[in-house]
Amino acid sequence: MSTRAKATASRRGPGSYAVVAAVTVLTLAFLAPFLVILLNSFKTSADYRAHGSLSWPASWNWDVLGDVWQRVDFTQKLVNSVETSLGVVLIAVVLALFNAYALGIGRVRWRTAFLVFFLGVNVVPQEGLVYPIYYLFKELGLYDGKLGYTILVGITYSAFGTYLLSSVFSGFPRELIEAASMDGAGRWTILWRIVLPMSWPTLSVMCVLFFVWSWNEFLYPLVLLISNENQTVPLGLSVMQGQYTSDPTALSAAALLGVIPMIVFFILFQRSLTRGVTAGAVK
Template sequence: MTTRTLTAKPPTRSPRSRRSSRETPGRRRLGPGRARYAVLAVLLVLALLVLAPFLLVAINAVKTPSEYASGGPLSLPSALHLSGLIDFWNRADFGLMLLNSFLISLGAAVIGVVLSTLNAYAIGIGRLRGRGALLIFFLIANVLPQEELVYPLYYAAKSMNLYDTRTSLIIVFGVIHSAFGAYLLSSVYGEFPRELLDAASVDGAGRLRTLWHVVIPISRSTLTVLFTFFFIWTWNEFFFPLVFLVSNSKQTVPVALGLLQGQNMMDVTTTSSSALLGILPAVLFFLIFQRTISRGITSGALK
């Protein structure tokens, strides 16, 4: 006679009961929908904190001095008063300052992108000898403070008769920006697909033709991002234009704002108008190229 041994199987639990047993009382996980709304709420609060100073300047720029004195900086204007904007525009000859800043920023951005592309092409794709030392040189150039560069550049501009000219600032900013651009693009071009370069070489394309017809079209997003950053950085620069430009007709927007507020007593509404006019062009330029910047950052510039 055989004896059977019966073993009791443990009771099975459903996935829902397992999940509920692991959850500790008092703690509930947010679903994907709630987590998304929480992230959006946090981002909205951060965006309001960033935009709050700009909105405060814009509100005070369209007030009258009496409204500001009676209601303070947080009160809303009864109507749009553009007298402060018009008065500052005429007093500072702001149209000429805008033209100077635009020409200097545009020229410096173009030179910076061109030099960055050529240097990075030689280092990243051409595998230039001593590329490690060159990258270290570009890295050191990026971390040097401007105060250490201003004196040798000042005497160089004086010796070449470029002092007090827009050309001097275009060259200086273009070269300074190219150090950052070359360091950034070198890593990008170092991972460039070799199949495309080999195909261009088989078709008989030289180095310049390969650069113009293969490398630049593929890295156009990154170059556009660099151009936008170089333009905005040059536009907001104050120290170098203050040293290199002494004529009132050649000053840039930040220098004109600083000197005018330091020499003349202006009311708060006119000061807010000057700040709004100084910030608005750079903000508009950034908004115009915002989609291109986002595309270049997310795609990594290589398709």
């Protein structure tokens, strides 16, 4: 063992090992439900009733996933969720960028009042907005349409994005803005050439958060998307549970199908998320 390794090992006291043990326990506790879902997704109903939910499958039954896929028309639900989530991300990020640019850098009048308004939008519960939104969509002909739902959720999320980006832009180096203005750059040029590239870490984190939030939305789709061809993944999976009937293996398979896209999404964009978080920490 090298001298540096020995020094590092000598600095590790009981507190360090306690922290490692606590993190390990928390990680196992976090992963335990996913492991239970994974095990039960490949069991037959008879196997589940005979051995319970914590036993290893007697035989890996892949037919359960295929049956659930067909029953909920998962292909259509998956396409709907991807379309609406990407649309929400696009609308929310663009609106938040423009709003925050005006509030954080443009310094418009009544900036504080606008920020309080956007903050208030974030704290209003969805249950208090569903009733008026339902009738508004009915009047505008947007009810049971993916476009109206996407616009609604995108605008709602943009309030949080505006509040977040405004705080970031308020600390933006004014010297860069003034130097660009002296060189003849207009507001659009400053936004696209200076502000936007330097804001990519924060914007990438917002994109990930908005996509995940939109994917997991349940109340708004439940009220506004009633047709089977327009429903998203959470709504499709909810039909697996009835009032008087329950199939635990099918429910586990449905939950597994619902969480797999999120796992793939995080694997693909974990680098962007990590860069965004570490960039904010370094600043």
